[in-house]
Amino acid sequence: MAIRLTDFRVLSFDCYGTLIDWERGLLAAMDGWFLGLEHRPSPDELLETFAESESSEEQAHPGRPYPSILAGAGRRLAARFGRKLSDQEAAAFGRSVRNWPAFPDSAQALELLSSRYALVILSNVDRESFAHSRRRLGCTFRAVITAEEVGCYKPDPRMFEAAISRIQELGFPRESILHVAQSLYHDHVPARQLGLRTVHIDRRLGRTGGGATPAPAVPVHPDWTFARLIDLAREAVGDG
Secondary structure, eight states: OOOOGGGOSEEEEOOBTTTBOHHHHHHHHTTTTTTTOSSOOOHHHHHHHHHHHHHHHHHHOTTSOHHHHHHHHHHHHHHHTTOOOOHHHHHHHHTGGGGOOBOTTHHHHHHHHTTTSEEEEEESSOHHHHHHHHHHHTOOOSEEEEHHHHTSOTTSHHHHHHHHHHHHHTTOOGGGEEEEESOIIIIIHHHHHTTOEEEEEOTTTTOOSOTTSOOOSSOOOOSEEESSHHHHHHHHHHOO
């Protein structure tokens, strides 16, 4: 039998890139960094360089809190384009998560999905940063698992193992979990390797390049793909 969205009871979500528009937030936080330079990098150049810089910081310092990772990524990125950030600029970039906007459909989609599924967050941030985003999403989550408490960053499989364990403690079996995420690199590759079913929210549909997300190291094939979260919500709640 073909598997259906309604066969699942728990939706675990990546947050940044899936629910929160981190690319808009990142570009806004970098605004003004490169004024006066002969070559001002394009938005695509900034996002793709950020993808490399953030990944390098997370691999080099898996135990550091996300604001420190973000500050380090900002320093790496700026240096690539001939700029040295001040300590104040790097720290402000590290705190910028609190200002990143939600995608326009996120709150509505989460409200709709919460009528049928238990919702869980699995995110590469710290609790304090996520608290600001939670208010933008307007949703109650059954569990929130962050890199801060696990001590590593996705795509490390320990993040997913921690989420599976927490969800099982809530009384849901492993096979009832469906993971929802934008990033093939951070989420779909490790989730699929651990046997989880996944939904790809392709927030960059129609745009070239990977933006703020590195390319996956291996091919990966999500079970479903939607361009918008609200499209998933309508099908997942309305298909019987």
